[in-house]
Amino acid sequence: MRPRALVLALFAAGCSVAASPSSSPSPSPNVLSVSVEQASAWTRNFNPLLVGAARWPTRSGIYEPLMIWNAPAATWVPWLATDRRWSADRRTLTLTLRDGVLWSDGASFSADDVTFTFELLRQHRALDGAGLWDFLAEVRAIDPRTVELRLQRPFVPGLVEILQQAIVPAHVWRAVADPVAFTNPNPVGTGPFTEVRVFRNQVWELGKNPRYWQAGKPAVDALRMIAYPSNDQANLALVEGEIDWAGNFVPAIERTYVARDRANHGYWYPPTGATVFLYPNTARAPLDDVRVRKALSLAIDRRRVVDIGLYGYARPSDGTGLSDAYAGWRDPAVAADGWVRHDPRAAAQLLDAAGWHRAADGVREKDGRRLALTLEVVSGWSDWVRAAQVIARDLGDVGVEVTLRAYEWSAWFQRLQSGAFELAIACPSLGLSFDAPTPYYAYRWISSTSAARPPGELLPTNWNRFGDARTDALLGDFERTDDAAAEHALMRQIEARFAATAPAIPLFSSPLWGVYSTRRFVGFPSAKEPYAKLSPHSEPEDLIVLTHLSPRRR
Amino acid sequence: MRYVLRRLALYAVAAWAAVTLGFVLPRLMPGDPATTLLARLRGKLSPAALASMRDALGFADGSLVHQYVVYWRHLLHGDLGLSVAYFPVPVGEVIGTGLGWTVALAGGAVLVSFAAGTLLGVVAAWRRGGVLDSALPPLLALLGAVPYFWLAMVALFAFGYALHWFPLGHAYSLDRAPAWNVAFAADVARHAALPALTLVVATLGGWMLGMRNTMVALLDADFIKLARAKGLPPRQIMLRYAARNALLPSITGFGMALGFVLSGSLLTEIVFSYPGLGYLLVEAVRNQDYALMQGLFLLITLAVLAANFLVDVTYVWLDPRTRAHA
DSSP: OOHHHHHHHHHHHHHHHTOOOOOOOOOSTTEEEEEOSOOSSOOOOOOTTSTTTSOTTIIIIISOOSEEEETTTTEEEESSEEEEEEOTTSSEEEEEEOTTOBOTTSOBOOHHHHHHHHHHHHHOGGGOTTOGGGTEEEEEEEETTEEEEEESSOOGGGHHHHHTOOOOOHHHHTTOSOGGGOOOSSOOOSSSEEEEEEEOSSEEEEEEOTTOSSTTOOSSSEEEEEOOSSHHHHHHHHHTTOOSEEOOOOTTHHHHTGGGOTTTEEEOOOSOSOEEEEEEOTTSTTTTOHHHHHHHHHHOOHHHHHHHHSTTOSEEOOTTOOOGGGGGGOOHHHHTOGGGSOOHHHHHHHHHHTTOEEOTTSOEEETTEEOEEEEEEETTOHHHHHHHHHHHHHHHHTTOEEEEEEEOHHHHHHHHHHTOOSEEEEOTTTTSOOOOSSTHHHHHTTOOGGGOOOTTSOOSSOTTOOOOHHHHHHHHHHHTOOOHHHHHHHHHHHHHHHHHHOSSEEEEEOOOOOEEETTTEEOOOOSSSOSSOOOSOOTTTHHHHHTTOEEOOO | OHHHHHHHHHHHHHHHHHHHHHHHHHHTSSSOHHHHHHHHTTTOOOHHHHHHHHHHHTOOOSOHHHHHHHHHHHHHTTOOOBOSTTTTSBHHHHHHTTHHHHIIIIIHHHHHHHHHHHHHHHHHHHTTTSHHHHHHHHHHHHHHHSOHHHHHHHHIIIIIIISOSSOSSSSSOTTSOOOSSHHHHHHHHHHHHHHHHHHHHHHHHHHHHHHHHHHHHHTTSHHHHHHHHTTOOHHHIIIIIIIHHHHHHHHHHHHHHHHGGGGOOHHHHHHTTOOOHHHHHHHHHHTTOHHHHHHHHHHHHHHHHHHHHHHHHHHHHHOHHHHHHO
């Protein structure tokens, strides 16, 4: 039995037998306990320009972006900027900044801060993780309330990177000698929570910004982050009532968590995370044959993959391969395309047509070559490993011999990037939540001729090494328009192209983990009130939730 | 004294070899930190950004010899570099989050376990066939054989979750600011009790059995018979004659155990949410964090060497023969 299952079995048993009163030590009132990151001890790092390394909520509580993409509502929420405007040629973006915003040290926020931040990224490319300067040409202040960004070429999808860039104060960061190696121990930000009240290795607290620009907000005095080294400990604290908001995966959550306090305990696991794909290495035979790729797709029983691999929390993919985050973009005709249905007979016919015939031992052969593939997974990522086991069995049923191979994360990722694999389970953004207004990146990251590089060369995305000139052209057109009708028309064609070329085999759109308790605080988003995502792993969207929560009145 | 000096020279050579190994081993691992970084940075990092990131991290490209020289130069300045996993926090600061807690918890547990186990072993051997000798060793061997993870989970479930005798985790109450006073010390002790207890229970059997078996063999030795024949008090024979000699092999084991305290006790740290070095070591390996790995290896190496040196000195004191040969 895996450790995690064992622990939960133990504690689930405890729930019914011990029935101990929840005698949790109540932290000071009006302090919201949040569990997002897992660590055995906290290190003090509030550098918002380095993606992934700073403490949560550096990029969604201390610092703020210009605008926030609210995925469930599918709208841009004006934040530090109140308005944005493209020029007719889509080469210039003009932003109007909000009046009356103060930094937490009292200085006022202006266009100077915005231009300084973008200039910082240009000078220190290590900070430009989003690759903004791959398409930006110049950023300048027109007046203290207006910023103009000029692009090297029309690139409308870059809007999400520009608008969601965290802005830092010029008057503080100008004095920082090396912003890349700067841990920013005492942050000065515009966000709702900026005061580090306590910082110890096991717990830290972030107090509210007394000068926050949204009058009367936040209603929560402080956030408290407690160090838990793994999911089990965080889940235990959740069950004990020590945590108010968490981004945890909780197995059998109805029984282990919700049933303990039906009035207050809730969760929302919407399948709006990234789509998980079975990546074929299309630079290698026989996976360069679209018929073989489609046959693999038809052989997989996605319902069973989801039920066994993800406890039924995910949603099997449709023909577009889009996650539910892009539900509004889905072309029903493409979604219903049969290439992702479970149909082993059709799979067998496709393989026969491609010249792969069953040999005596049941495995298919062509010109003396057996149809034997290895499927690579990360050891320890148990949900994907279970999914891979189901897939290997399904493919075996149609005469494709699949060998599972588990690697340590970094070895696995290197093989994926260098094209050393045959089949792998992965998702384009690899676990990091990335929501964009359009599925542009979702498709570009699995189909782009720029990925046609020699094997061995590391690719940051497009590990399937698939390119299609027509998709390229459509994506190119998409970059140049911000007209909704034109965008949808183009995206329908891109989706159709995806279903026709099968660059990668979509499996399921993964859930976003979000759990809450309303014992002390109210106002969490939920399936009934989806005003924003519940999962706190959503930078910078968490800002919407953090400014919305309030203590329960007694 | 000459004996001690000669040992010191030997340790200097061992330290050099170990530090060099700490440099070589991480570089033999598959994968490289740049690719892990790529993943951390959403897989969209442009080549230019990656190059400057590598510069910022201080990956000395160029020949291994050059890297080796840079490594030593930084080391001698006490600069362990910036951690990749916790970038851009310096390695020294990352290690600082766990060092003290590991020394206190794992070190304390090893001390208690060694002292109690040895004492129990002495008594068990002296009263061979008695209640203690027949009941305790099998029980402790059983507890030692149980997978530690399971033992810790059961202890946490029973005494922490169900009975609420001990806190469910962490090294101190979260609402209490660390301070050098009695109240905080008591709080730390309360939190350390259960994890330390599981560590002691899991290792006690080894010490006890080791000591008992050496003791039993020694009790038949001629010098013990002579001591008995001279009519010395039994307690003096047990402790000054038998135990002192039987302690020698155990002391070696103790030195090793003490040295490895700094590699942390990963499972204890995870089950009890206890800060420590074991978790950092695993994170370092997962993230190809050479700097953090080297820092931890260095620390562990020095600790093992120091502990061994301590053992050597103790030997000189315990065993007159080492003095005679020197």
